[in-house]
Amino acid sequence: MKLTIVLVILISIFSCTKKDDPLLEKPVIVDINSTLTSPPFTITAAGVKFYENIQYGPNTRNKYDLFIPESESPTGIVIFIHGGGFVAEDKSFAYTNPKVKNVINELLSENIAFATINYRLLDTDEEEGVLKSVNDSKKALQYIRFHADSYNISKEDVVLMGASAGAGASLWLALSDDMANNTLVPDVSSESTRVKGVIAVQAQGSYDIIEWPNSIFQEYLGEGFSFETIVNLLSDDVINQFYGVDSLNHVYSSEIVQERIELFKSVYL
Numbered sequence: 521m522k523l524t525i526v527l528v529i530l531i532s533i534f535s536c537t538k539k540d541d542p543l544l545e546k547p548v549i550v551d552i553n554s555t556l557t558s559p560p561f562t563i564t565a566a567g568v569k570f571y572e573n574i575q576y577g578p579n580t581r582n583k584y585d586l587f588i589p590e591s592e593s594p595t596g597i598v599i600f601i602h603g604g605g606f607v608a609e610d611k612s613f614a615y616t617n618p619k620v621k622n623v624i625n626e627l628l629s630e631n632i633a634f635a636t637i638n639y640r641l642l643d644t645d646e647e648e649g650v651l652k653s654v655n656d657s658k659k660a661l662q663y664i665r666f667h668a669d670s671y672n673i674s675k676e677d678v679v680l681m682g683a684s685a686g687a688g689a690s691l692w693l694a695l696s697d698d699m700a701n702n703t704l705v706p707d708v709s710s711e712s713t714r715v716k717g718v719i720a721v722q723a724q725g726s727y728d729i730i731e732w733p734n735s736i737f738q739e740y741l742g743e744g745f746s747f748e749t750i751v752n753l754l755s756d757d758v759i760n761q762f763y764g765v766d767s768l769n770h771v772y773s774s775e776i777v778q779e780r781i782e783l784f785k786s787v788y789l
Contacts, residue, residue: 560615565589565628576637576663576708577656584637584660585611588671589628596677596716597633598623599661603684603722604641606653606762611636613683623681633673635664639689642761649764650727651779657689658699662711679717687723694718728780729759730771 559570567590573583589595600620602613614620614636624634639656642649661678668675680690694715701709725736730747737745751759756768763771763779770776 559587560612561621563587563628564625568628576660579640579656581610581638581640582656582659583611584635584664585614586664586671587624587628587634588673589631589633591631591672594668594672594674594677595631595633596679597635597664597673598627598679598681598719599664600634600636601639601657601680601682601686601689602636603682603686606642606650606685608641611638633671635660644761646761646764649779650762651764653685654689654692658693658713659708661693661713661715662700662708665711666708675711676716678715679719680715681719681721682723683721684723687720688727690718691720691723692727729754729762730780 555572557570557572559568563570569588569590571586571588574586576582576584584599600611600614602609602611604610604613614624614634627634637657637660639653639660641653661680664671664673665675665678680693682688682690693713694717696713699713700711703710726732728735729750732750733741733746737749751768759768759771760766763776765771765773765776
């Protein structure tokens with residue numbers, strides 16, 4: 521039932537868009553650090569092309585896979601961001617999860633492209649924190665938009681879809697102000713980060729862990745729930761890793777406080 525609702529929402533989002541003239545010449549898909557190969561599972565729609573491990577950044581995890589339906593006019597696209605608490609999983613989740621595979625096939629049958637991305641995970645001795653993961657997701661979105669013409673994709677018709685950590689990254693992108701850089705010469709960073717919609721599954725209440733007692737668990741404050749409770753549940757190491765600090769004392773530094781205010785405030789349900 522939930523899968524059906526997701527598909528109805530996605531298809532209705534794209535159907536609201538004015539279609540391009542089908543007589544326009546179909547753009548040629550260029551090979552951008554990618555390999556045209558066989559899809560990782562059976563695709564029911566005809567003419568679908570699958571590109572694996574397209575590199576969008578310098579890190580080995582800065583890659584995404586792309587399914588492109590056969591279409592005479594530019595198509596919309598769903599970009600999937602995998603979960604795993606920013607410490608595990610990868611883009612192949614879309615292929616190993618039966619429900620997501622069904623979504624992919626349904627979208628392709630409706631002439632909607634699908635991408636699934638990797639991003640940098642948090643390290644044991646993390647210095648940047650979760651910002652590096654969500655910023656990778658931002659860059660992947662901008663990279664896909666920058667090459668939209670080559671992929672026969674409409675950059676105006678982009679929907680993000682994520683589970684758990686991927687849902688949080690999707691909401692961060694969708695609810696933040698546009699993060700496009702104003703550059704004299706258009707490049708990847710000058711592409712808009714605004715999207716047409718978001719499908720968020722099992723999203724976190726917020727990324728401001730310090731404020732969880734007052735925002736997510738407020739009803740339990742009278743029972744003694746506090747930040748110390750959060751620390752005991754998650755551990756110092758997990759919180760330090762999340763924010764990229766070496767001590768809990770540093771989560772109250774001006775730099776981290778600013779990040780919590782400006783960057784994580786958007787990820788609230």
